[in-house]
Amino acid sequence: MSNGESPRPSDQDAVNRRWRLWASTGAGAIVVVAIVIGFFVISSRGEGGVTGALGLDHVHETPEAVAQTAAGALPTDVAWTAATLGLLEDADPEAGRAIAVQTCASCHGEAGIAVAAAFPNLAGQPATAIFKQLSDYASGHRVSPMMAAMAQGLTAAQMADLAVHFAAETPAESIVDANPPAAIVQLVVNGDPARGLPPCSACHSARGGPVGTPPLGGQPAAYLEQQLTAFAAGERGNDIYGLMRAVAGMLTPAEIAQLAAYYGN
Amino acid sequence: MNSSPNRLVAAHIWVAFIAFAVAAVMGAWQMLVRSPIDAPLETAETYFVSVTGHGALMAYVLPTLFVMGFGYYVAMTALKQPLPGLRWAWAGFYIAAIGIVMAVVTVLSGQATVLYTFYPPLTGSVFFYLGVLLVVVGSWIWVAVMITAMMKWKRANPGAAVPLAMFATVANAILWLWTTAGVGAELLFQVLPASLGWTDSIDAGLARTLFSWTLHAIVYFWLMPAYIAFYTILPKVAGGRLYSDTMGRVSFILFLLYSLPVGMHHLFMDPEHGSGFKFLQMMLTALVTVPTLLTIFTIGASLEIAARLRGGKGLFGWVRALPWDRPMVLAAGFSFIMLGFGGFGGLINMSYAMNSMIHNTSWVTAHFHLIFGGSVVIMYFAIAYHIWPKLTGREARSLTPIRVQLWLWFVGIVITSFPWHILGLFGQPRRVSSFDFANPEIAYWGPWTTVSAIGGFIMLAGAALFVWNLATLYRGAAADRTMSYAMAVHQPREVPRVLNGFGLWNTLVAVLMIVAYAWPIAQFFFLDTYPAPVQRVDVGG
Ligand code: HEM
Numbered sequence: 001m002s003n004g005e006s007p008r009p010s011d012q013d014a015v016n017r018r019w020r021l022w023a024s025t026g027a028g029a030i031v032v033v034a035i036v037i038g039f040f041v042i043s044s045r046g047e048g049g050v051t052g053a054l055g056l057d058h059v060h061e062t063p064e065a066v067a068q069t070a071a072g073a074l075p076t077d078v079a080w081t082a083a084t085l086g087l088l089e090d091a092d093p094e095a096g097r098a099i100a101v102q103t104c105a106s107c108h109g110e111a112g113i114a115v116a117a118a119f120p121n122l123a124g125q126p127a128t129a130i131f132k133q134l135s136d137y138a139s140g141h142r143v144s145p146m147m148a149a150m151a152q153g154l155t156a157a158q159m160a161d162l163a164v165h166f167a168a169e170t171p172a173e174s175i176v177d178a179n180p181p182a183a184i185v186q187l188v189v190n191g192d193p194a195r196g197l198p199p200c201s202a203c204h205s206a207r208g209g210p211v212g213t214p215p216l217g218g219q220p221a222a223y224l225e226q227q228l229t230a231f232a233a234g235e236r237g238n239d240i241y242g243l244m245r246a247v248a249g250m251l252t253p254a255e256i257a258q259l260a261a262y263y264g265n
Numbered sequence: 266m267n268s269s270p271n272r273l274v275a276a277h278i279w280v281a282f283i284a285f286a287v288a289a290v291m292g293a294w295q296m297l298v299r300s301p302i303d304a305p306l307e308t309a310e311t312y313f314v315s316v317t318g319h320g321a322l323m324a325y326v327l328p329t330l331f332v333m334g335f336g337y338y339v340a341m342t343a344l345k346q347p348l349p350g351l352r353w354a355w356a357g358f359y360i361a362a363i364g365i366v367m368a369v370v371t372v373l374s375g376q377a378t379v380l381y382t383f384y385p386p387l388t389g390s391v392f393f394y395l396g397v398l399l400v401v402v403g404s405w406i407w408v409a410v411m412i413t414a415m416m417k418w419k420r421a422n423p424g425a426a427v428p429l430a431m432f433a434t435v436a437n438a439i440l441w442l443w444t445t446a447g448v449g450a451e452l453l454f455q456v457l458p459a460s461l462g463w464t465d466s467i468d469a470g471l472a473r474t475l476f477s478w479t480l481h482a483i484v485y486f487w488l489m490p491a492y493i494a495f496y497t498i499l500p501k502v503a504g505g506r507l508y509s510d511t512m513g514r515v516s517f518i519l520f521l522l523y524s525l526p527v528g529m530h531h532l533f534m535d536p537e538h539g540s541g542f543k544f545l546q547m548m549l550t551a552l553v554t555v556p557t558l559l560t561i562f563t564i565g566a567s568l569e570i571a572a573r574l575r576g577g578k579g580l581f582g583w584v585r586a587l588p589w590d591r592p593m594v595l596a597a598g599f600s601f602i603m604l605g606f607g608g609f610g611g612l613i614n615m616s617y618a619m620n621s622m623i624h625n626t627s628w629v630t631a632h633f634h635l636i637f638g639g640s641v642v643i644m645y646f647a648i649a650y651h652i653w654p655k656l657t658g659r660e661a662r663s664l665t666p667i668r669v670q671l672w673l674w675f676v677g678i679v680i681t682s683f684p685w686h687i688l689g690l691f692g693q694p695r696r697v698s699s700f701d702f703a704n705p706e707i708a709y710w711g712p713w714t715t716v717s718a719i720g721g722f723i724m725l726a727g728a729a730l731f732v733w734n735l736a737t738l739y740r741g742a743a744a745d746r747t748m749s750y751a752m753a754v755h756q757p758r759e760v761p762r763v764l765n766g767f768g769l770w771n772t773l774v775a776v777l778m779i780v781a782y783a784w785p786i787a788q789f790f791f792l793d794t795y796p797a798p799v800q801r802v803d804v805g806g
């Protein structure tokens with residue numbers, strides 16, 4: 001074996017220099033090649049150009065823009081930031097009750113159980129859902145002349161007070177359909193992968209769903225049918241990412257009626 | 266050698282494997298829950314308690330404590346000098362032990378079902394994060410002891426080549442220091458303040474970026490003991506020599522360089538980074554093939570030398586001449602087979618485009634059980650079996666239970682992970698507690714998950730037999746306590762200075778990390794970002 005003689009110190013220095021030089025050049029060259037391909041060759045073909053290759057910047061500047069790219073038009077002014085959620089956390093249900101007695105009770109009932117089938121129940125809906133709908137009525141993202149008149153007179157804090165008040169009330173009893181059509185139960189529980197339809201229950205259930213998803217059980221069936229039809233036609237478009245529009249747009253009118261009957265009273 | 270340093274090594278390794286055994290029970294139970302077979306206590310809540318516990322014990326406790334224990338052992342036996350800072354080392358052990366207890370109790374009480382990757386804005390009890398942080402602090406003491414031991418040895422042996430086993434161990438210690446910086450920053454500046462209620466929002470994009478800094482490098486930290494055994498123990502046990510000491514050094518250096526600036530390959534599907542940085546890090550990721558191929562070649566050549574010395578003949582016929590009855594050789598054989606399959610899967614994971622096909626499916630869990638649970642952990646077993654006679658002073662009474670145990674683990678891993686990969690290709694999501702197998706759309710997954718679950722129980726049997734072996738088998742003849750490492754064919758007395766220390770390599774790591782991560786992290790401070798509201802899992806609501 002030829003390992004006997006070890007290099008003299010001056011050789012050592014030369015060997016070291018060579019290692020340093022080649023290691024740094026090698027690592028540097030690889031980085032340069034990767035940068036040229038990643039930032040110039042690939043990105044010149046993709047969206048956003050060179051700045052697009054950099055990061056966050058090109059994807060979305062604001063949550064509004066996120067929603068916009070997904071849905072084509074701005075669906076809502078409400079974003080679930082810590083500030084919005086904080087507003088609901090600090091809200092006062094008693095102040096909400098006081099306004100409700102005055103202005104909402106004639107249609108929705110003081111405790112959120114509607115006085116007639118023409119009006120939706122509010123009792124037991126998540127505060128986020130109620131707050132969002134009120135904001136959307138006020139800003140015109142959800143269109144209803146009747147509710148716009150109601151909501152435009154309210155401040156954000158009052159909307160939050162109303163939301164926590166109704167959220168704390170006991171929901172209307174849901175009349176369970178004894179013999180629902182199997183195809184409808186299938187849509188609710190499993191959706192329809194062939195159409196890319198997610199199951200309703202993935203979002204509309206006690207534990208599921210994005211922030212602000214309303215429960216459906218116990219609402220007047222006619223109201224649910226009207227909302228689904230409006231989503232399908234694009235007349236109601238305040239849903240973030242257009243997700244209810246996408247879902248409703250894939251349903252047939254018969255399915256909409258049956259789903260409304262399944263969930264509603 | 267007096268017995269206290271040996272107790273230090275044994276204490277670390279025992280804690281590592283007790284954690285492993287507990288987590289193996291959880292793993293087998295999880296398998297049942299995901300299969301059509303009914304499991305006791307089956308609810309979504311208990312499932313996520315279990316997965317968080319299993320992941321944290323297997324990914325943080327087992328490897329960290331094992332690497333620490335083995336590192337202390339290498340520092341004493343390869344350098345043939347007493348461990349500097351023995352008291353510090355014990356302090357590190359107790360700090361880590363307290364952290365483990367804290368984290369495990371918190372998870373089991375349901376206060377931190379956030380999974381071992383933390384997943385902010387999910388936020389659990391502060392004691393979980395503090396527990397994990399204490400384990401890291403304990404391991405930083407280990408890093409300091411490893412570096413001190415090498416420096417001390419170099420001063421005492423000017424100009425001499427640091428033994429390869431120690432050189433690799435220090436490479437791993439330095440790698441670990443770099444690795445933990447990412448997750449450490451995430452915990453200190455984002456997760457802990459949220460968990461303490463000081464902030465009500467957390468920037469999930471930044472958190473994921475910092476975690477990605479850690480996530481790939483930690484895998485190499487886990488892997489290093491296996492590679493150290495391949496280079497410095499296996500050739501000798503097989504009856505030969507290491508083919509090249511220099512190849513070993515270069516490989517360990519390349520692992521240090523190219524396991525760090527690459528973590529963004531875990532974020533291919535994330536929106537917070539641009540394609541340029543993703544491509545850059547993908548390309549750097551591909552460079553791990555270099556040390557991997559160097560290793561396959563060097564270890565293959567070393568084994569061939571051993572086999573031919575034992576009379577092996579033929580182009581590949583020599584493989585049969587290897588002493589397969591020796592646990593280290595048997596384990597290494599299994600490890601290579603699993604690395605082969607796992608490496609193939611890894612190529613798919615790291616490809617920007619193919620990744621989208623398997624993203625967040627069972628493929629991913631199957632992949633890391635094969636590579637990490639299989640290839641790496643089987644070498645942890647082999648190392649423990651190898652050094653136990655030297656720690657206890659007694660040989661094993663019989664090698665049969667050891668061979669049976671290695672076979673059980675290998676067969677268990679294969680039966681578990683092969684169907685699990687296929688389920689991933691079918692689209693089965695990971696981290697989901699139960700499936701409705703009555704649904705015709707996915708009913709055909711049922712048999713595959715059942716087979717996989719059976720494999721899980723074979724693994725569990727292998728885990729139990731391993732602990733039993735360590736605890737009861739080493740009561741045989743008096744053993745030779747000296748640990749010796751494989752000599753190289755050309756055993757160097759001196760090597761170029763750059764291959765005997767980490768100055769240059771640390772500088773290069775720093776440069777690469779700046780190129781790869783400076784802007785991706787800095788952008789969160791320059792651009793308008795929208796942090797996500799904290800979601801607590803430890804309070805009702
Ligand atoms: C008895 C042996 C084992 C069984 C039966 C088992 C089974 C499982 C199962 C069923 C999961 C959950 C997968 C999911 O929800 O998608 C899991 C996750 C995991 N396992 Fe294992 N495993 C075993 C051993 C190991 C070993 C040896 C390691 C590593 C050393 C390991 C590391 C992990 C990790 C890191 C996770 C990920 C947790 C997460 O997704 O948050 N497991 N294991």
Ligand SMILES: [Cu+2]
Nearest residue numbers: 480481530531
């Ligand atoms: Cu990785």
